[in-house]
Amino acid sequence: MGAIKASRAFTSRPKIAKVEGAYHGLYDYAEVSQTAKPDAWGAVDKPNSVPVAHGTPTKALDDVVIIPFNDIPRARAILDQHKGQIACVLLDLMPHRVGLRPAEADFVEFLREWTTKDESLLVLDEVITFRSTYSGAQGWYNIQPDLTALGKMIGGGFPVGAIAGRADVMDVMNPLAKKVLFPHSGTFSANPITMTAGLVSMLDFDEEAVDQVNALAARAIEGINEAIAETGIKACVTGGGSMFRVHLKEHPPINYREAYTTAQENARLVVLLDNIFDEDSLMINTCAAVMATTMHDTDIDALVAALKTGFAEIE
């Protein structure tokens, strides 16, 4: 919400663009089309702006432009229809709900070029992905965003959110400016415990810690691929950095519509997840996982073994 409001304040424009299926929190504009279903999502060339919360003002939906992930021609055609009206393109570089697969480099570069030319902003939501490399998931790409939204791990376990970016854009929140374009304050700004826990957490967040959790995910992905091959199940695993997601689909999904799980897939996922639970692990309903520095190879091996017996049971 803060990054979107800062983008609007900087550009004097009302609209945002975002990737279909991507999660960016509860703010009306940010959550549009996060949970779009096939009966409502519309044509692939022109995805509908589908609300998440019932009662979302239709006027808010009008200000959100939905683009497909990893599809330059369609994204360009859609964005071009809103030239000069878009405050920012909001992007998660490895969106969980879109398949938890890193964005293709040329798609990211295209969005960087399009926004630069349009004088709109490129806002990266790294709330989840910041853990991916020492410089966030943006470390995978040869681009520089205008703003980056951060949260989760940077608070060391405490509620936190932060916006970072270009000095001239950040200046819209400068409380010492003559006219503050986007006044930003609140009870929980600069909470001392969050700031202390976050500082310690960020001091501990070094290349070595990142390598450690990323190695755990790599071990998991390797083991899961072996389990898929050995059980012959139609499944695949996507991910990057210290995160991965198992899909009960033959091929890794490239966008939200491909990642969308059918009723049949969901029924099979329930069997898989129940089996994992019976074997003393616990995964969320998307069968995705995030590695922690407190985990060890033995935890990963146990999870992979539980997934394998689940795969066998489904088959």
Add this chain to the structure above:
Amino acid sequence: MGAIKASRAFTSRPKIAKVEGAYHGLYDYAEVSQTAKPDAWGAVDKPNSVPVAHGTPTKALDDVVIIPFNDIPRARAILDQHKGQIACVLLDLMPHRVGLRPAEADFVEFLREWTTKDESLLVLDEVITFRSTYSGAQGWYNIQPDLTALGKMIGGGFPVGAIAGRADVMDVMNPLAKKVLFPHSGTFSANPITMTAGLVSMLDFDEEAVDQVNALAARAIEGINEAIAETGIKACVTGGGSMFRVHLKEHPPINYREAYTTAQENARLVVLLDNIFDEDSLMINTCAAVMATTMHDTDIDALVAALKTGFAEIE
């Protein structure tokens, strides 16, 4: 934001109504007209929806209806123009920026009756005022809101927010419902430390603690009134419960436009606040204060003495 989204989900309506000048956080809809200035606030019969953040979508402003505080005829005339379209009337019972004066009972009762008849919701923002009595500022009135937004003190110093209210309205967020009308979750939902600190804080929040802080505010208000009389300054003090605010105005303001401080008043306020600071107290730029259980009569007497020398200096 949560209470507004819940209201929209329950009523299937897009608009909200709120009091001119009232602060309800950074959400676009909630912050409309919080900082409206005379050159933009429009006619008293039809206050404009004035954005706080530059770049706020005009379509969002269209969904916010602004009513004056404590003015039943005008509020009724404005609300009647939006019958059947308003999800909720959002109300702070003692809004700081509107003058920090408890809403008049008949105004609150009118809003309760109007919303009931219109089948819209009455949402009380008690984030700040919950401290006023053991049952919040709503304890002052003979009404029941549909939803109450809570925050600040209920987290025991940690970032927190909560929504409470009618079971059928709260059910829009029920994760076990067949169709969740307003899916509400996030990383920081049910944060264990916040929940623990909040529980302890709420156990400590009893009638005795409320009486203690309210007595401090009553002592301050009495002392300030004496100081005003003795120095002959054109000033007054408003407040209720454990909060008060000093205005450099002869009569207590009844709404936002009356509470609005002129450039001349602001210049005098700076002298007053600087004087208080020199005497080792610190107040915010509105010259408002909130009592804490850690304060004692001596703290209050020192603050009153500092205010008095400030008054004398201005005079």
